[in-house]
């Protein structure tokens with residue numbers, strides 16, 4: 001038997017009801033903040049991810065679903081959504097509009113990771129990207145909005161936040177860090193590789209020995225330029241004022257290379273080892289780096305599977321009609337009545353003749369509000385017998 005690929009899952013009912021419920025509620029929230037839906041292709045030129053997510057990241061280095069298509073093009077299933085949205089933003093000349101533009105998207109992402117609880121090879125994200133705002137207020141808005149989404153679903157979380165500096169303070173810091181790493185013996189192979197490609201990613205290393213060795217390492221938050229220092233402190237002050245709890249985590253460097261300044265993650269103790277439910281940050285240089293006009297930008301993405309694991313969906317209310325026939329002669333009349341009713345209500349129909357009890361049971365299973373039945377007596381009277389499964393009352397309505 002052919003099975004789904006490792007790390008890829010079917011979404012069956014009622015899990016997909018949960019998925020739709022999440023998308024619906026979250027869409028309402030982000031639209032109320034002025035975000036509009038954008039959809040970009042799942043398959044993109046591999047170069048897009050190499051340039052944006054970065055060659056030094058695990059995503060590009062090890063986890064891409066990359067192949068040569070029939071036309072000889074080097075293509076890749078998107079491992080995340082930001083790069084495609086930025087490509088589209090530039091390609092559609094939105095970088096020339098000059099106004100603030102805010103987008104949201106949702107759909108499948110692909111990373112060839114080792115599957116485990118909370119880590120899939122095909123997973124889904126709900127992401128948002130905001131273009132054109134430099135103000136730290138937008139950074140805070142991202143966090144407020146994400147918090148509002150998680151609160152809507154009663155998720156337990158902690159907010160971790162850091163700043164990754166900018167092109168003024170990052171290069172001298174990088175030199176300092178590399179000098180420290182050069183003197184440090186015993187780092188793992190991954191860290192030695194990161195030292196060459198993107199040294200700050202050593203702080204992301206999960207190896208306990210490296211964590212110990214990195215304790216005395218220079219920290220970016222002690223080496224900010226004035227603008228980054230003041231920007232980060234304004235963000236923290238406003239979060240304090242809004243009574244949003246956070247932890248400044250100097251080890252939070254994120255797994256994607258495009259970030260600068262604010263980076264944040266919401267983690268939940270209700271998840272296993274893969275505890276990040278959402279993450280994001282500022283990427284002020286990326287639009288320019290991919291060939292567009294310099295445009296400040298910031299966004300985040302929620303891991304939908306991780307979030308769904310923690311939410312309860314309220315039971316759907318009974319809704320619509322179930323139609324059934326008690327005798328063979330009534331079937332076509334029932335079919336025609338059900339078909340008419342479809343113009344205004346959700347309708348299901350039992351195609352075979354059954355007892356009233358069996359039809360009522362089927363209506364209950366279909367979560368219908370009304371059970372509509374036609375038998376010999378109803379045919380004679382030219383009526384439909386309808387039971388309201390909530391109020392429990394019964395009526396007869398003329399056959400239309």
Ligand code: HAM
Nearest residue numbers: 080082119120123276277278279280281299300301303
């Ligand atoms: P990310 O942190 O790589 O950020 O992914 C965001 C979320 O996707 C994670 O917090 C996690 O919940 C979920 N996720 C990631 N990998 C997996 C996986 N293998 N299985 C299940 N869930 C997973 C980004 O992707 C950035 N594009 C976010 C962003 C948008 N930054 C700025 N704008």
